[in-house]
Amino acid sequence: MTKPPPAIGLRFLRPPPLSPSPISFNFSVTQLPRITCSYSSFEVRDVSYQPPGTQLRLLNSVSFSLPEKSLGLIFGQSGSGKTTLLQVLAGISKPTAGSICIQKYGNDGNPSQPPEPLVPERVGIVFQFPERYFVADNVLDEVTFGWPRHKGNHYLRENLALGLQRAINWVGLSGISLDKNPHSLSGGYKRRLALAIQLVQTPDLLILDEPLAGLDWKARADVVKLLKHLKKELTVLVVSHDLREFASLVDRSWRMEMGGNLREEFLPV
Template sequence: MASSVFAFNPLTGRRAREPVTPIAPKSRSSLNFRNSHSVKFKCEHSCFEVSNVSYQPPGTELSLLNSVSFSLPEKSFGLIFGRSGSGKTTLVQLLAEISKPTSGSIYIQKYGNDGNPVQSPEPLSSGRVGIVFQFPERYFVADNVLEEVTFGWPRQKGDLQMKEHLALRLQRAINWVGLSGISLDRDPHSLSGGYKRRLALAIQLVQVPDLLILDEPLAGLDWKARADVVKLLKHLKKELTILVVSHDLKELAAIVDRSWRMEMGGILREEPLPI
């Protein structure tokens, strides 16, 4: 994968210290929108939707995901939980277009106030997804905060309008995550654990994604940093659609709008958080 959106994935163009083995990709032709009629979604405006998605590694008879379907309205917070090895990481890789599903569709659907679709579904491309993997600070590569945030930006000379546009996106991302009080010249590795996570989020938010995916966003943080990140996510869901994979259910419960359990065998079921 070459998109700069996945700034913390070692599969990107960014230098990384730990390799990640992707699922073998399938062709785009496997995304079949005709299957979407079998799932009924109840929401207004725009929804991020997954319809009948399955994944079977090439050359095997084992299905890692089985007819996964769910819907997440815009500017809401969804959480997927379940045992390790149940298929959560596989699903995240499909959503991020690191791999392609064997069957099914992943798209954005717009609805009118009457609940009916107002146009054809739009495929969710990698350029419209931001993803922060677990322990994203391990993949910081720049010498200062400004270079880290702008690492994947075009390096060619642009006109004044483009530069102003990029500057506004940078300022908005910095403000959203509460980094406005941090010097842009500061070494990213000198930041506290909580501020490193804020920086990781800022790098994704400059892209203004339709969907922001977070893999275990509280992992490895002390209690104060965890509380700060939860507070930040509560603020961000007013601006973005957020999907989290996490075992930290109690701390995130207050901001979750929809939740699903991934069962062994790659079966996803909508279910209240077991707390």
């Protein structure tokens, strides 16, 4: 948010000038500042997906929206199309029809500007068992593995370094040595590291595929607690079968039915 010029702030701190005559106030010309409550929403509009060269439609006119800084949950049977949907949202697969965008709204609830397509670079995705894909010998190299290596991106690398510090703090890894081998971390901390990698460049949408899979009860509780914090900063979409653990965090939820049909369904409290 842009800070007002110093003169504006000081104007309200300065006492009125002394005057022998009574001070009068003309309320008729006083205008209160307008307060805006604009917000953004991640929106999927009539998205279908049919793999090239096949007649099989894996997603069938999927539509849903998720306001910024909230957590959405998609659940359903295996093979219903949940992972396919995540791949389409992340840009790994291109939808056959429909659009995926960020829509901004004004305080009147109406769109304040045309929708912006959600580009893959603005999506962070953590797949199931992400620790299987760790490639580096220490935490720092793992997080920075995909960073630009040539000198022309010095400014970008500075921003990434700042983002790294923020991401490490967000996921609670500040007490872990950056020289530590990522494969020596506990299951819960491996998931934290996988999240940090995606959070260095703050995404418009963070997608998590079965984030509790393979973890013991303590690590599961730690990840749920972490997501409770992250949804205050980011828009988070989770695919999971673990409905009970996420019930207290979810703002919106949907069931994916066989045939790639998505419908909103509230979780039992």
